Amino acid sequence: MSKSVCLETRELKFSYPDGPTALHGISLDVKRGDFVAVIGQNGSGKTTLAKHFNGLLRPDAGKVCLFGEDIASRNVSQLAQDVGYVFQNPDHQIFSATVREEIDFGPRNLGCSNDKVDRRTEEAIEYFGLGNFADCQPAVLGFGLRRKVSIAAVYAMKTPVLILDEPTSGLDLKSTNELMAVISELHRLEHTIILITHDMRVVAEYVPHCMVMRGGEILAHDETREIFKNSELLLETQIAVPQISELGNRMTPYGMPDDVLTVPEFADEYSRILSGLEEGKKSADRR
Amino acid sequence: MPIVVDLYSQRQSWVHRIDPRVKLLFVASSLLLLLLIKNVYIMLIGLVLIHLLHWSAHIPRERFMFVWKTLLPVSLIMFSMWVIFYPTGEPIAELWIVQITAIGLAQGLVLGLRILTMAFVVFAWLYTTDHPSLVRSLVKLKIPLEWGLILSLALRYIPTFQSMYAVISEAQQARGLNLSEKKGYRRVRAMMPIFVAMVISSLRASDQLAKALESRAFGASGVQRTNLHEIEFRRLDYVFTAIILGTISALLFLHLRFGIGTHPVNLMG
Amino acid sequence: MSEIVRIDGLGYAYPPIDLDGRREWVLRDINLEIHAGEFVSIMGATGVGKTTLCLALNGIVPNSTGGTIRGDVYIDGLNTKRHPVSDLAQHVGVVFQEPETQLFNVSVEAEIAFGLESLGLPAIEIGERITWALSVVGMTEFRQRSPFKLSGGQKQRVAIASILAMAPKILVLDEPTASLDPVGKTEVFSIVRELRQKHGITIVMVEHESERIAEFSDRVIVLGNGTVQMASSPADVFSKVNEMRTLGLSIPQVSELADRLNRTNNTEYVFTQLEEAYSELTGSGNLVRRISG
Numbered sequence: 001m002s003k004s005v006c007l008e009t010r011e012l013k014f015s016y017p018d019g020p021t022a023l024h025g026i027s028l029d030v031k032r033g034d035f036v037a038v039i040g041q042n043g044s045g046k047t048t049l050a051k052h053f054n055g056l057l058r059p060d061a062g063k064v065c066l067f068g069e070d071i072a073s074r075n076v077s078q079l080a081q082d083v084g085y086v087f088q089n090p091d092h093q094i095f096s097a098t099v100r101e102e103i104d105f106g107p108r109n110l111g112c113s114n115d116k117v118d119r120r121t122e123e124a125i126e127y128f129g130l131g132n133f134a135d136c137q138p139a140v141l142g143f144g145l146r147r148k149v150s151i152a153a154v155y156a157m158k159t160p161v162l163i164l165d166e167p168t169s170g171l172d173l174k175s176t177n178e179l180m181a182v183i184s185e186l187h188r189l190e191h192t193i194i195l196i197t198h199d200m201r202v203v204a205e206y207v208p209h210c211m212v213m214r215g216g217e218i219l220a221h222d223e224t225r226e227i228f229k230n231s232e233l234l235l236e237t238q239i240a241v242p243q244i245s246e247l248g249n250r251m252t253p254y255g256m257p258d259d260v261l262t263v264p265e266f267a268d269e270y271s272r273i274l275s276g277l278e279e280g281k282k283s284a285d286r287r
Numbered sequence: 288m289p290i291v292v293d294l295y296s297q298r299q300s301w302v303h304r305i306d307p308r309v310k311l312l313f314v315a316s317s318l319l320l321l322l323l324i325k326n327v328y329i330m331l332i333g334l335v336l337i338h339l340l341h342w343s344a345h346i347p348r349e350r351f352m353f354v355w356k357t358l359l360p361v362s363l364i365m366f367s368m369w370v371i372f373y374p375t376g377e378p379i380a381e382l383w384i385v386q387i388t389a390i391g392l393a394q395g396l397v398l399g400l401r402i403l404t405m406a407f408v409v410f411a412w413l414y415t416t417d418h419p420s421l422v423r424s425l426v427k428l429k430i431p432l433e434w435g436l437i438l439s440l441a442l443r444y445i446p447t448f449q450s451m452y453a454v455i456s457e458a459q460q461a462r463g464l465n466l467s468e469k470k471g472y473r474r475v476r477a478m479m480p481i482f483v484a485m486v487i488s489s490l491r492a493s494d495q496l497a498k499a500l501e502s503r504a505f506g507a508s509g510v511q512r513t514n515l516h517e518i519e520f521r522r523l524d525y526v527f528t529a530i531i532l533g534t535i536s537a538l539l540f541l542h543l544r545f546g547i548g549t550h551p552v553n554l555m556g
Numbered sequence: 557m558s559e560i561v562r563i564d565g566l567g568y569a570y571p572p573i574d575l576d577g578r579r580e581w582v583l584r585d586i587n588l589e590i591h592a593g594e595f596v597s598i599m600g601a602t603g604v605g606k607t608t609l610c611l612a613l614n615g616i617v618p619n620s621t622g623g624t625i626r627g628d629v630y631i632d633g634l635n636t637k638r639h640p641v642s643d644l645a646q647h648v649g650v651v652f653q654e655p656e657t658q659l660f661n662v663s664v665e666a667e668i669a670f671g672l673e674s675l676g677l678p679a680i681e682i683g684e685r686i687t688w689a690l691s692v693v694g695m696t697e698f699r700q701r702s703p704f705k706l707s708g709g710q711k712q713r714v715a716i717a718s719i720l721a722m723a724p725k726i727l728v729l730d731e732p733t734a735s736l737d738p739v740g741k742t743e744v745f746s747i748v749r750e751l752r753q754k755h756g757i758t759i760v761m762v763e764h765e766s767e768r769i770a771e772f773s774d775r776v777i778v779l780g781n782g783t784v785q786m787a788s789s790p791a792d793v794f795s796k797v798n799e800m801r802t803l804g805l806s807i808p809q810v811s812e813l814a815d816r817l818n819r820t821n822n823t824e825y826v827f828t829q830l831e832e833a834y835s836e837l838t839g840s841g842n843l844v845r846r847i848s849g
Contacts (some may be wrong), residue, residue: 042707042737055459080463092451092458092492095483111462139487140573142603154462170653170734171765174804186709195529198737201809240738243767243830244809250834254843263809267816270837274821275695419669443662446704492657498616499658502650503671503718507642512675515669515686517679522565 003031005051006161006192012050022048023063024216030194035187037224039201040213040237042219049213050163053194053285054083066161088166088287090150099130101147102138124156127180140267144175151179161221162186163194168202180206201242204228204261212237221245224260234275302344302415306524307424309531310412311326316535317408321401327393330400337407346414358406366399393551418442423518432512448489455484558818561590562615565627567782568615568617577628579624583784589682592725595752595759597769600779601804609779610730612636613760613774615644632725646675647717648726649719649742653734655711659703664695675722689721692755693747708741710819727751729761739764745772762842765769767808770794778803790828
């Protein structure tokens with residue numbers, strides 16, 4: 001059974017008022033429950049495209065559809081029911097006196113009953129491990145915590161679609177892995193997730209699908225593995241695959257597959273090659 | 288409509304070459320005169336003259352039009368308010384319950400034109416003086432460096448705050464903040480999440496800025512701060528200073544002694 | 557080789573936020589020596605005190621931040637507690653993470669001039685130093701441009717130039733590439749490397765990107781719990797996989813691989829960079845090249 005289409009654009013064109021064309025007639029569809037990373041250099045149009053999905057930007061031409069319906073008639077706060085957008089800088093959202101109030105802001109705006117708001121807030125606090133900080137002032141917390149709060153605040157809105165703009169930038173490894181684990185869990189719970197990022201290691205380890213952008217166009221939209229195999233595309237768009245993938249690619253003449261994504265994969269493949277050679281030697285010796 | 292990022296536009300003109308202190312003197316004395324003048328014809332002449340100044344300084348059209356676009360509504364309101372509420376002298380027309388007089392019209396025009404002309408005078412200075420020279424001129428006039436720097440920073444950070452407001456507004460709307468239906472006081476209240484986030488962000492930014500300033504040895508005690516582009520009076524500047532002071536004195540004399548410019552319509556008293 | 561930075565038992569607590577708040581020691585007992593011309597990278601989890609340490613290196617901590625300090629920091633022989641920040645700024649320069657808030661002038665030229673004007677240098681020398689600094693960071697054509705309109709990488713290069721022009725012997729960079737895209741990151745890293753190689757400037761760089769750290773650093777200093785947990789060569793630090801994991805820090809993927817292969821295949825690989833890994837894995841003769849060319 002094929003998944004239904006969640007987000008769709010048809011010939012989406014857009015230019016900023018004082019600039020050249022930012023998006024050149026983009027047509028794409030994202031299926032319900034997909035987890036897609038949008039990658040490409042700064043200026044390729046990633047954020048511009050994403051802002052069309054929740055109505056922050058409106059197309060000059062073409063249309064944007066959510067669950068099959070054109071979103072042109074809905075304003076940003078209406079679309080917030082269905083599309084959650086986490087901005088790159090948590091300080092652009094944080095304004096409340098306590099973490100709890102910060103998180104319940106979203107559900108309240110969506111018109112949830114008091115009970116529902118409380119439930120969702122507590123759930124978000126627990127989910128993101130913010131229990132010890134629930135009554136603290138978010139603005140004075142450390143950066144990693146502020147990031148968590150800003151994401152928890154959008155999570156509490158329980159939107160079927162979630163867009164995250166560089167959620168791991170500036171985070172150390174542990175926080176990055178914690179965060180990606182939570183996001184992966186959300187994907188498992190059938191949220192549709194769009195992740196704009198530069199961190200190719202995160203993409204390799206956590207995100208099954210990829211959309212590559214350049215100069216306001218989508219050059220490829222495929223499984224992450226397939227994208228990483230396409231070295232021409234990556235060279236063209238100046239995207240650097242994770243170190244282990246690069247090592248894997250260099251060693252393809254030695255039998256390494258060309259789509260190594262993680263260290264464990266590489267180690268397994270390497271061991272497989274070695275034991276294969278061992279076997280070959282043994283049978284050669286026997287003869 | 289966004290305020291132009293950098294008020295200064297780099298051009299080659301005689302106005303640009305004048306020492307900023309002379310321009311400051313021009314601004315101060317012009318503003319004084321404009322406040323004293325009550326005659327509509329003289330005010331019109333003043334407006335035309337300042338336009339000529341802008342033109343000969345090669346100030347770009349869009350910067351110039353910015354002043355018009357921003358202040359025309361204000362001028363019109365001031366003009367209309369005056370004409371409606373302060374009719375003096377013989378009425379020449381009647382609209383509903385409002386009496387319109389010739390003198391009232393002239394006075395209203397003076398009010399409206401005055402604000403426009405004053406703005407053009409100030410902008411003639413700002414559009415032709417780059418920030419470092421501006422700050423330097425204030426320092427040379429014995430204003431403490433910190434004040435000049437505050438002015439310079441304020442001007443430089445205007446576009447930063449504009450984009451900060453835009454981004455924060457977007458972020459909060461994406462969390463369901465609804466601004467469209469509310470008007471007036473309720474709208475202001477609804478915008479609190481935006482304002483508070485802006486204040487917090489600004490505080491954070493200013494803290495970082497302070498550290499950056501200190502890291503560049505700002506405020507070194509016992510050291511005389513120098514300037515890359517030193518400003519010095521040249522012969523042309525002395526000439527202009529003399530012209531400005533001379534013209535001011537002459538006009539003041541005419542104004543006080545003979546009452547020129549005191550009456551809205553008549554040239555003398 | 558002389559030590560150009562010496563930190564003896566440094567501990568620091570910021571002034572408490574509430575009136576009755578307790579003091580929280582961000583740094584507890586930092587002991588560190590850095591030699592002239594060294595390239596030292598500092599790693600640590602978010603919030604561990606890396607920025608505080610950077611600020612302690614140019615005296616902003618404690619001269620401007622107040623709080624409580626114990627121990628001493630010596631920069632080029634000067635004790636940071638006894639000299640104002642403006643004096644220390646001639647020996648050590650700090651580049652911060654956010655380009656937007658450390659660039660505050662209307663033109664690149666004015667930006668670089670600012671620090672030199674603060675030092676009271678004559679205009680001619682200021683002009684020369686600007687020209688030099690711009691050429692080092694490769695931004696000569698941008699002299700009259702507004703910093704506002706530059707890309708992230710370009711902005712950071714201007715920030716570096718404006719500190720560089722003050723001719724410090726030590727350059728401290730606090731996560732300079734955190735908010736940059738990969739192109740910007742490469743720009744900044746290559747300049748920093750050049751500064752050390754061609755100009756002999758001592759570099760202290762706080763970074764998360766372990767792979768770049770492995771490429772550039774002489775030593776890696778790992779902070780944790782307010783103290784120095786490790787201070788050694790990249791090969792040494794990145795082979796301690798478990799410790800780094802406990803501290804929540806990344807290591808180059810090839811180092812992870814080395815560790816994994818060592819455990820399963822009983823090998824003793826130690827590589828921290830891609831080229832090393834490639835030559836060791838393929839050059840040991842236990843692999844057969846199938847496809848020629």
